[in-house]
Structure formats: C-alpha cells, structure tokens
Amino acid sequence: MSRRTIAGGLAIAAALTLTTLPATAEQQAVRFPTAKFPLGTRAAPAKTLTAVTQGIDLYDVKAGTSTDGYTVTVLLPNGKDAGSLTAAETAAAAVEAAGEAASVQEVVRPGVADAPSQTMYMVRVGLWSLKDKKKAEEKAKELKDADLKVKVDYLGDDGLDTTGPWNAKVVMIDAKTFRGSYAASVGASVAKRETVSSMAKARKAVVGLNGGFFNIHTAVELRGEPVGASVVGGKLLSEAVPGRSAVVLKGRSARITEIETIVVVTSQDGQQIAANGVNRAAATDELVLYTEEYGAKTPTGGTDAVLDANGKVVDLRASGATVPAGARVLHGNGLAADWINQHAWENWTVKVDTKVIDLRAKQPIALTPDVNVIAGSVGLVRNGKVKITAKRDGHDSMNMILRRHPRTLLGTTKNGSLILATIDGRKPGQTIGANFVEAAQFMRWLGAVNAINLDGGGSTAMVVSGKVVNKPSDGRERAIGDALLVLPQ
Structure with missing residues (x-):
C-alpha cells in the first residue's frame, strides 16, 4: 500500500493490494492461528481464550496501535x-x-x-x-x-494504510466435538426487528450472531424483512436475491453457497404463475406469498386468497388483513389480482411449490425441519482463496469495498468447523473495523476456506452465554432482521 497526493502536502494511502494467505496444516483444523496478525504491521496479536462449552471457544483478539488522525x-x-x-x-x-x-x-x-x-x-x-x-x-x-x-x-x-487498532471477537466451533445444532431466527415475526440477544434468549442459544441485511427502505413497521433468502426450520420466509451468497445450516453442519429461490403457484384449473416475493411489500402487478410468520397485515388495494394447510382456498377477501394461524395468503394487485380472481376461487385447491436452489451444487435443497438459510451480503473467500464478489452481491461501491466499517463474518474450515467473527469499528483510537479485502484476509488467517460477510455497521453484534461480547458502534445493540443461533442441542 502506498500514499500519494496530487496536490498539497497531505499524504494519504492511495492503493490497496489483494493478497491470498497460504493455507497451513494448522489452519485446516479449527484452532487459533499461530501466524502473525494479517493486517497492519502484522505483529502477533493479543488474545484471550474463553471455553464456552463443549466444542465452542471464544477468543478476544486485539492487534495494532493507533497512529491515525x-x-x-x-x-x-x-x-x-x-x-x-x-x-x-x-x-x-x-x-x-x-x-x-x-x-x-x-x-x-x-x-x-x-x-x-x-x-x-x-x-x-x-x-x-x-x-x-x-x-x-x-x-x-x-x-x-x-x-x-x-x-x-x-x-x-479510509480503508487505506493504517496500523489499526483492531478489536475482534472470534467464536470457533469444532465440528468433531460440538454436539449442538445451528438455527436461524427472525424473532417473533418477519416484519418486526429484534435484537440478537432477544432471539438468542428465546431459543436458549449459546451463541447468537446478527444475520444478513434487512430492508430499511420499506415501511417502518415492516423493516425486519430480510434482504435475501431466509429459511427457518425448513420454511421459506423471504425470497433470495438471485445468486447472492448465503449460509445453509443443517443440524450441526454449515456450508456457504449461492442461493436462488423459485415459488410457483398452480391453480386447480392447471394455470400457473410465479410468485414475485415472500413476506414483503408488494409492487404493482406483483403476486406475493405471505406466511403466518409475517406478523403484519397484507398490503391494501388488492386481493387475498387465504389457503389452509392443504392449499384449499378458504377465503377470497379484500387485502389488508393479517395471515390466519396455520394458513398462507396469496396477495395480488393489478394483473396479479386478476389472476387470483380468475384462478383461485373459493374452495378450489391451489398448490404452492417452493424451491431453494443451491447454485454451487446445482440442485434443490430439501427443506426439512432442520434446514435454515441466512443470506450474506458479500462473498469473501472461496475454496481457500480470497474471492470478493461485491458487484454480484450489490456492494461494489467505494464505501462498501474500501472504507472500513464494523464487520460480521462467517467462515467454514476444511473439516467442516464454523468460524464466527465480529470486528468492531467506528471507534477512533480503539478499533477501526475492516474493509472487504481486510475482512477476507482476516478470515483466511483464521483458517476459513469459505467465508462471507454478513450485515455490519451498527448491526454487528455477537452474543455469547446471554451477553453481548462485542461493542456495537451505535453504543447499544441494534434491532435487526434475522440472526444465526448456536443451540446446545
């Protein structure tokens, strides 16, 4: 990295080099690395280990010194x-x-x-x-x-030359000795935002981590909606942003991939239509599927077909009401409302076929009750190499790639272990966060062969044994859309 100015005397860094750290035998297992810290002056970090429970260790990691002004x-x-x-x-x-x-x-x-x-x-x-x-x-x-x-x-x-400092929390979950399971949570409802602490407490989770982005550009009462795929207990609660990175959790296994979701609605008369979304506000002419987990009323100004557990249309109503317990609602406006009125008559059967596609494996994911999916924001590491997919994941701006922010990171190791990490930021003199390149290098250093960036900034929060162990940049824990939970069984 270099420092250069075009005019005047202020010298600031102007370039950043991507590097790929070599894998070692120690990095292939879930153990804290012995190599020097990968950022800044690359000195040895200070670390404190806390054994959380069988197979789960928490590390408090500090590195670097403050020289920026x-x-x-x-x-x-x-x-x-x-x-x-x-x-x-x-x-x-x-x-x-x-x-x-x-x-x-x-x-x-x-x-x-x-x-x-x-x-x-x-x-x-x-x-x-x-x-x-x-x-x-x-x-x-x-x-x-x-x-x-x-x-x-x-x-x-700025995201350019720096000596730090960095303050990170790292949870390492060993695939060989961990006996619990992984889950996702949207809290009490999809629409409502909750803190990681609240979601972790409700499920008695040992560890909780904030999940993917949530929609801050919709109505206030709906801003808990995940931006990207969300599957909780085998049920699709939010559609994917096609091709965006995600983590698929099943039992005590975790894998990183890219996700696509397809929801096809077939009427009793054989007519089909693709649903445009799941549990979100509907745009003009869109058909949106709502589940009882939505926790809000369907949009007004359209038509709702209420389906029972067997797909029978039990009510055809004006939109703007809640989803009955045990039911689903197909909502349409404009052209989509016309389709409902023509092909979803009361007492007819309407089949809703939901597919979640693993784009790396090129096959559907069986949505069994032990399957959960959380959407990431940017791919960082793939097959042991730094591979940042910022454009594909919608984050190829200067602010997102280069500037430093608090980060929430997730990685998997060669032996299937899981690494969860937060890097606090926006605290001058204490901790500066990381940009995407640094986040990728950090996860490679920890031993991840695949890694993604989750939501960050003020959303970054890690809860261990009921306590928030990092220091959120807002000064308090932020209510978010979804969370990853590590359950004791």
Whole structure:
C-alpha cells in the first residue's frame, strides 16, 4: 500500500493490494492461528481464550496501535466525498478561494473478483492527531462559514494504510466435538426487528450472531424483512436475491453457497404463475406469498386468497388483513389480482411449490425441519482463496469495498468447523473495523476456506452465554432482521 497526493502536502494511502494467505496444516483444523496478525504491521496479536462449552471457544483478539488522525474532507459538487479529477479540482479551487490550502488526493478502490479497480479523487484540508479532533472540527466550521460543504474524517476509516487498532471477537466451533445444532431466527415475526440477544434468549442459544441485511427502505413497521433468502426450520420466509451468497445450516453442519429461490403457484384449473416475493411489500402487478410468520397485515388495494394447510382456498377477501394461524395468503394487485380472481376461487385447491436452489451444487435443497438459510451480503473467500464478489452481491461501491466499517463474518474450515467473527469499528483510537479485502484476509488467517460477510455497521453484534461480547458502534445493540443461533442441542 502506498500514499500519494496530487496536490498539497497531505499524504494519504492511495492503493490497496489483494493478497491470498497460504493455507497451513494448522489452519485446516479449527484452532487459533499461530501466524502473525494479517493486517497492519502484522505483529502477533493479543488474545484471550474463553471455553464456552463443549466444542465452542471464544477468543478476544486485539492487534495494532493507533497512529491515525483527522482531516477535513470537502464534499464535491455531486455532494459525495469522492469523484472525478475535474470535480475534485473544482472543489479545491473553491477552498483556495476561501483562503485555505487544499490537497487533491487520488484514491484507488481495489479490484475485486467481479469488479475492476476504480480511481477517484478527494479533497482534503489539514491533518490533526487523534487528540486534536476539536481543531479539525474548528477548521470544518470555518469552511462551512465560507459556504463550503465539508465533514471531519478519521483517517482510519479510509480503508487505506493504517496500523489499526483492531478489536475482534472470534467464536470457533469444532465440528468433531460440538454436539449442538445451528438455527436461524427472525424473532417473533418477519416484519418486526429484534435484537440478537432477544432471539438468542428465546431459543436458549449459546451463541447468537446478527444475520444478513434487512430492508430499511420499506415501511417502518415492516423493516425486519430480510434482504435475501431466509429459511427457518425448513420454511421459506423471504425470497433470495438471485445468486447472492448465503449460509445453509443443517443440524450441526454449515456450508456457504449461492442461493436462488423459485415459488410457483398452480391453480386447480392447471394455470400457473410465479410468485414475485415472500413476506414483503408488494409492487404493482406483483403476486406475493405471505406466511403466518409475517406478523403484519397484507398490503391494501388488492386481493387475498387465504389457503389452509392443504392449499384449499378458504377465503377470497379484500387485502389488508393479517395471515390466519396455520394458513398462507396469496396477495395480488393489478394483473396479479386478476389472476387470483380468475384462478383461485373459493374452495378450489391451489398448490404452492417452493424451491431453494443451491447454485454451487446445482440442485434443490430439501427443506426439512432442520434446514435454515441466512443470506450474506458479500462473498469473501472461496475454496481457500480470497474471492470478493461485491458487484454480484450489490456492494461494489467505494464505501462498501474500501472504507472500513464494523464487520460480521462467517467462515467454514476444511473439516467442516464454523468460524464466527465480529470486528468492531467506528471507534477512533480503539478499533477501526475492516474493509472487504481486510475482512477476507482476516478470515483466511483464521483458517476459513469459505467465508462471507454478513450485515455490519451498527448491526454487528455477537452474543455469547446471554451477553453481548462485542461493542456495537451505535453504543447499544441494534434491532435487526434475522440472526444465526448456536443451540446446545
């Protein structure tokens, strides 16, 4: 990694190199690595081991030291902190017109498996130590008074050269000695958000970890809905984002793959239609399947066909009501409502065929009661090599790939053991989090041959024996959409 500026005296890192760490015999089993920490100066980390229960160990891992400080970032004409060279030079000229010196900084977002590298430019003013944040804030105020849009930036968040520090929690679950099982939970309902602690307590879980992303762009009362595949106890509760990474849990086994879901509805008269979604708000002309786990009313302005356990249409109603216990509801509006009114008459039988496809194995997953699926956000490691699939998984921005955030990570080892990890961040001087490249390197270092990134940021939370063991960046545990649970049996 190097540091380079185009103009001015501020030196910031401008490139990041992808590396693949070699596997060792020790990394092929579930044991804490003896190799030096893979990030920063690569010194030996400090670690504390807590034996949780048979086959489960918790490690508190600390590495690196704080040397980063603060700068003031000038927002470009597009309102973002990075853009084209022309936009950066325009913003720098505005700073200089206000009587301040500005540096134009080239920043290279590294290429990943499915997206090439990207060069962008930022404008920075000044450089202050960690203890002098107040001075950076004072400079930012002066620039704002000159009608410039700016923000105070901690350089450790940039995702470029750093010495840390990092504070991580790692749970290693040994496939040979663990006698419990894995499960997923959406809490009391799909629609409602809950904390990991709440979901873990309800199932008496030994370990709980926040799961995938949830939909923050829908109505407030529906924001617990997972973005991506969710299977709980063999029941599909949320459709997949096609091809997105996920972890499939069955009993005490876990495997990482990519998932596709297909829901086909067949009327008694032989007519078929594909359902567009499961347990989420419906768009125009969409057919959405709702299960009793949804925990909210179906959308208004359409038609509902209420199905009993055998697929019999027991009620054809105006939409906007709850899902009866033991039933499912097919909701449609527009063209989908027309299909229901034509092919889902009361007392007719309507078959709902649900398939969850493992795209690596190229075959359906049998949805038995011991099967659970949690969607990841980005693939990090595949078959022992760093392979970051940010674009395929919808996260190929500068902010997501390069900048550091708190991370929740999941990996599997060669012998089938499970590694769960959190890296806290957004705490200058204490812990800086990780970008995707660093997260992948960290999981390889721990011994994962396959690994994915789950939801992170303020959602990152690990619960062990009823206690939140990491330090969520919001200052408290956030309510989320779903969680992975490690059960004692």
